[in-house]
Amino acid sequence: MAEHMRDEILAYKRDRILQEAVKLFYERGFTGTTLDDIAAELGVTKPFIYTHFRSKVELLAALCQPTIEMSLEAVASAADSGGTPTVRLRMAMEGFARVILQRQANIAIYFREEKNLTPEALDAINTLRKKFDRVLSSLLREGVATGAFTIPDVNIAALAIGGMISWAYTWHRPEGRLTLDDVSGRLADLALKMVGAAV
Amino acid sequence: MAEHMRDEILAYKRDRILQEAVKLFYERGFTGTTLDDIAAELGVTKPFIYTHFRSKVELLAALCQPTIEMSLEAVASAADSGGTPTVRLRMAMEGFARVILQRQANIAIYFREEKNLTPEALDAINTLRKKFDRVLSSLLREGVATGAFTIPDVNIAALAIGGMISWAYTWHRPEGRLTLDDVSGRLADLALKMVGAAV
DNA sequence: TTGAAAGGCTACCCGCAGGTAGCCGCGTTC
DNA sequence: GAACGCGGCTACCTGCGGGTAGCCTTTCAA
Numbered sequence: 001m002a003e004h005m006r007d008e009i010l011a012y013k014r015d016r017i018l019q020e021a022v023k024l025f026y027e028r029g030f031t032g033t034t035l036d037d038i039a040a041e042l043g044v045t046k047p048f049i050y051t052h053f054r055s056k057v058e059l060l061a062a063l064c065q066p067t068i069e070m071s072l073e074a075v076a077s078a079a080d081s082g083g084t085p086t087v088r089l090r091m092a093m094e095g096f097a098r099v100i101l102q103r104q105a106n107i108a109i110y111f112r113e114e115k116n117l118t119p120e121a122l123d124a125i126n127t128l129r130k131k132f133d134r135v136l137s138s139l140l141r142e143g144v145a146t147g148a149f150t151i152p153d154v155n156i157a158a159l160a161i162g163g164m165i166s167w168a169y170t171w172h173r174p175e176g177r178l179t180l181d182d183v184s185g186r187l188a189d190l191a192l193k194m195v196g197a198a199v
Numbered sequence: 200m201a202e203h204m205r206d207e208i209l210a211y212k213r214d215r216i217l218q219e220a221v222k223l224f225y226e227r228g229f230t231g232t233t234l235d236d237i238a239a240e241l242g243v244t245k246p247f248i249y250t251h252f253r254s255k256v257e258l259l260a261a262l263c264q265p266t267i268e269m270s271l272e273a274v275a276s277a278a279d280s281g282g283t284p285t286v287r288l289r290m291a292m293e294g295f296a297r298v299i300l301q302r303q304a305n306i307a308i309y310f311r312e313e314k315n316l317t318p319e320a321l322d323a324i325n326t327l328r329k330k331f332d333r334v335l336s337s338l339l340r341e342g343v344a345t346g347a348f349t350i351p352d353v354n355i356a357a358l359a360i361g362g363m364i365s366w367a368y369t370w371h372r373p374e375g376r377l378t379l380d381d382v383s384g385r386l387a388d389l390a391l392k393m394v395g396a397a398v
Numbered sequence: 399t400t401g402a403a404a405g406g407c408t409a410c411c412c413g414c415a416g417g418t419a420g421c422c423g424c425g426t427t428c
Numbered sequence: 429g430a431a432c433g434c435g436g437c438t439a440c441c442t443g444c445g446g447g448t449a450g451c452c453t454t455t456c457a458a
Contacts, residue, residue, distance in 0.1 A: 115231055183355070186355050
């Protein structure tokens, strides 16, 4: 029980470091943020961070990878669920858009700072991204097979749709005109339209 | 005449520095590339670069801004030309895609390293980008007015289309299956489909 | 042949920030 | 109440890289 609680606190501290790191990396960039900055924001000092992360780049990887996993998970689970290709594509794209918008800062950091990741971390993430593309492409191909979608080039379409939605991290403002769910819905509509699915 | 030639040589040197900087910033990132690296690649030394650029960030701005100008120019000139909204949108999107793919490295560097630009350079670029969005949105609105396009939310559509095409810098491989013009054409097709234009 | 200017190089400075060694205080246990 | 250990801090090291001062070489004009 005591051990259990100690672990919870450890996890909580780790999480707070990540939160603050995301905020600062997002605002000032990875190299524009020092570990002292992050520590100061938390009211602690640099060595504190080193008891939870081995290095600055490990911190970076820890805030990128889970977010990419969430994106894949959203699309994969929707693609795997029941229903017509159209229903599943809508669900997949809405879910994906929600991850992008909820984790906007993490996504932005990942795309900007990719070059700062270690080769190993990059490999792990690239594997996830390839899987993402494969899942999306298969779903599109399935729709073409059933006649639900009309797509001249499935690979290009998958990249275009993925890009259109990913890109939302650059322009979405949480305090703006549309809510996160509104934006997700509209982007999913546009994706369906792009593949010629009946609305 | 002598003066004239001297200027040409100066411009040529400046250009070579930019070329090599683009290559290295693209491969290794802005902070991952030192001025010594760039100089070495050119067979010169660091002070040589400083006779052409005041600082490392000025170099960065010099390789971002003209590319953004080209994007705006491509879309603005197409939007301004004759023809139906459909014809002009296709021309605009093809032209935009071509800029993105031709200047792939510059675009990638810009999006990644935005945070490293000076506020002034960033302002100048943001002004261009706002203009880009306005031009594209007006063109879409025009098409809606003539009945050529069907778009529930013009602003979202402009962002989605712009994003879909911009994103191509992340995945296009010049040596790949499709040529630059093929990809541009297909992306333009998808854009037209997204706005419900008759093909 | 000489002088001057342009262009580039050698050699250096120095601040910044990632990373670490070692100490100190507090809470826990016997 | 003494001893132990954990968690976090103070204080430091070090290398890297942006930026510069000043010299040397080459070229061209008089």
